[in-house]
Amino acid sequence: MPERKIDISAFLEKHGIDPEQEELVRRELEAGGEHHLVQMPPGKPIDAPGIYDFSDLQILQGIAPPKVSEVTALQTLEDLLERDEQREKDGFQKRIRIGRIVKPISGHKDQVVVVPTTTEPKFYHDTSTTEEEEATGGSGEGEEGEVIGEQAVDPREGEDGEGAGQGQGAEHDVLSDAFDLGKILTEKFSLPNLKMKGKKRAFTKYIYDLTDRNRGFGQILDKKETIRRIIQTNILLGNVTEEASVDPEELLINPKDRIYRVLSKEKDYETQAVVFFLRDYSGSMAGKPTEIVATQHLFIYSWLAYQYENKVETRFILHDTEAKEAPDFYTYHNSQIAGGTNVHPAYELVNKIVEEEQLARDYNVYVFHGTDGDDWDSVGEEAVKEIRRILTYCSRMGITIARNSWGSSGETTVEKYIESSGILKEKPDLIKMDMMVAADSTEERIIEGIKKLIEE
Amino acid sequence: MELIDQHTKGIMEECKVRARDAGLRFDDESLEYIVTNRDLLELSPKGMIPTLYDYWVNDVEVIKGKERYKLYPNNPYETVINSRPAISFYNDNNPDWLNIMIFYHVLAHIDFFQNNTLFLNTWKDDFVGEALADKRYIEQLRSEHGRWVDYVVEFSRGIDNLAGYFDRLPLRGSIEDMQPPSKVDFYFDVFLQSMEKLPDHEIFKEIERYNKLITRNKAVAESAFFADVRKKYPEFSALYKKHTAKNGENVLDLMEFVRDNSTFLKKENNEWMKSVMNIVRGTSLYFSPQIRTKITNEGWASYWHDELFRADDRIKGHEVDYARTNAFVTSVSRVGLNPYAIGLRLIQYVEELVDKGKSAFGFQQLSKIEIREDFDKRTGKGRDAIFQLREKFSDFTLINTYVTQDFVNEHDLFVVGQRFNPQRGTVEYYIKSRKSEDYKKMLIEQLYHPPEISVIEDKTNDSNLYLSHQFEGKELMKAYIPETMTGIEYLWGGQVQLETTEIVKTDAESEDEELEYEHRRVLFTIKDRKISKTDL
Known part of the structure; x- marks a missing residue:
């Protein structure tokens, strides 16, 4: 990005920041790089069948391994979760997981786990620690060094992998996977529902409920209503009088007295919401912080998609020193880090979009921001100003700080200026901030973070 | 599951006759079942052993992936299992000609199970029968101890890949010299008399029971008899194994050491946990030879289904299908590693080497290419050689001995590497090397190889269990260390320490410099389920 090269010394002079931060800024600038999409992760297992992937049943008899359907797997979810609760009480770690690292990478179907899974921890060798690339065997023509096949990493280019044993249709829809994942998230973590404030508007959507009553037949006998009817009938017949006590044995029952409830169409009301996801993809986000933020946003996104049945609108904003809107979740999730950090352009962009599209009028607006807490602008004047603007229309703003290992321990720049601005105390129900040390954060901690950001 | 029909069974028996004529050796009895998808749902998580104990993890989708086999020493999806009688599974709509081919393949597997010395310790028992008794026993324990049984199963499974499989293999594989008492002899002569010290009339009653079973059905009598014995004396199996192992070097593996020395397990209320550990350990040991002979076994079976079926007149009209x-x-x-292909070619390669006399020392001295190529002594001993191979070789020894440059050249083999092409946004697969040493190294890298972790007895006492991981260039999967150690701590009933090596990336001075790695010996300590790490 030559056009974005900034004269460091001029920048530093202008902003007058301390040496510690100067170091951070320098490192980010020198790291260079570009925001391209997914790269091959180090230690990526080679995508070809290995020795133990072959078995007689499959190869000789063509019997595919049985697939546990997601429905079957979900049936036992309750038992499993109960068992997991019990494990915790017994002092052991929980074992049911929603997947190790859930990342929508094209052509790797099994990396998006949509059913409850578990692992069996054992001691075993880890080959991914050294940079040595994974290898497999092959045979046939070709010179050493010759490329014999390639596989597209970015599915949007529409190129299917060729030659590497990857069949057609390996691409998958991020949205539908995310949807399934969300279902498990809500069930497992009982995330509190976002409170839908603002205007309600009727949709042309129906739900079915046992609300209508019907005489004679139906799905569920409404006992109270039936008894009322029987008494009425018997009053008319003279079996029930004010003076004598009622003998239930004597009562006559007209078949028509039985009142049932039946399923009926009901109009449903829904609220609308738009959720902004903001991700810091500057150079300092390398490694864990990005993983944390991307995973957390995948979780939130999945859960929203499930809970609000894809009715929630989502917008994605990436920022380094500048902010830009990403067209879809895939790009948002998979764009690589690079460049320096300025937080305020992202907030500014949110404000701009909300204003231009007049979103505040019809929608509940939510903003989730994930960053490592670095900001070249150490005072954060701009950022705080933009936050205040956001808070005028926003239902909840949640900021996740995934502290990286670059900076010193302790408060990061963003934390400092948000704390000192006092907005956290002024509007505690509108803005939440959550800090975690990226390197030590587990999936559980990420979920915990979501809870913090959206607690009522 | 139902047995195959009489017609198909007839075909199988016919195949047995021909396979025997060709030199394969296996028991007379075998069982063939038709399996449906539903059966497979139950069978595959249990390593195709229908009687294996139930465990909740089997009901959950376990995270799969390339690492799977490193964790589970079994190949979950085989068509024939190493039981007595051997049991095999079939699709219900295979055409006859395909069944013949599969039967030959299966018979060669059975021959391999029953003759390869890595399987030696599975020859004495029928695992399916044993597993049934174990399964019932675990069920009974569950009704008494509830979820704690599953915890013990889980924690035992956490270390079952460390079971000392090779320690239990007799050193030279010559069982004739050793002659351990048969299970029956041991039970009546040693166990009942000198260990349980039963009165004579009780022993007679047992003998009578045994004889009755023998007269009724000889084939299953022993396993049926011992199924009941296990219920009555759960410790019997362990004692028998211990007794027979006396001859070999008696090094305890981690599971055994914990089982025999844990103060927690010695408590009367916890004695049952030892049996559970034994069951889990036994299961792991049972699967161990299979995972270590995948290539050899599949190669052997592929060699024979081809040899036998091509010579079989029933192939007529189906040559093309076949x-x-x-x-x-x-x-x-x-791209990829097919164990059938590699195994078959290695076996054929060995046969040819010996047939031409190329395996002899004299040939290896020759360096002139033309002479090497034309060398042919016509020894006619190739067949014998591969029968020896099936008896003595594992995947490692086969690859390590016979993957030579000649072999690699003959089949145009190469190592495939992958690299990222940023311009095209693709992962490229390229030919990395055609050298035999690279190919061999790559193959060996792929083989199942659990870490070597042993108990350091000098540093171990009642309150501390000290383990040491022998570093082989790869560190232990970090994420699993705490949980695995929690399990060991539970079984041990006290602090557990694990010494291991970590690979640490050292910061490169400049960007062009290659990343450097440093090996650092560290000590993990777990106490009261809290884990800590110190540098050594």
């Missing part, structure tokens, strides 16, 4: 199927099974992949 050629297609066989090619699908045994062709070398352009």
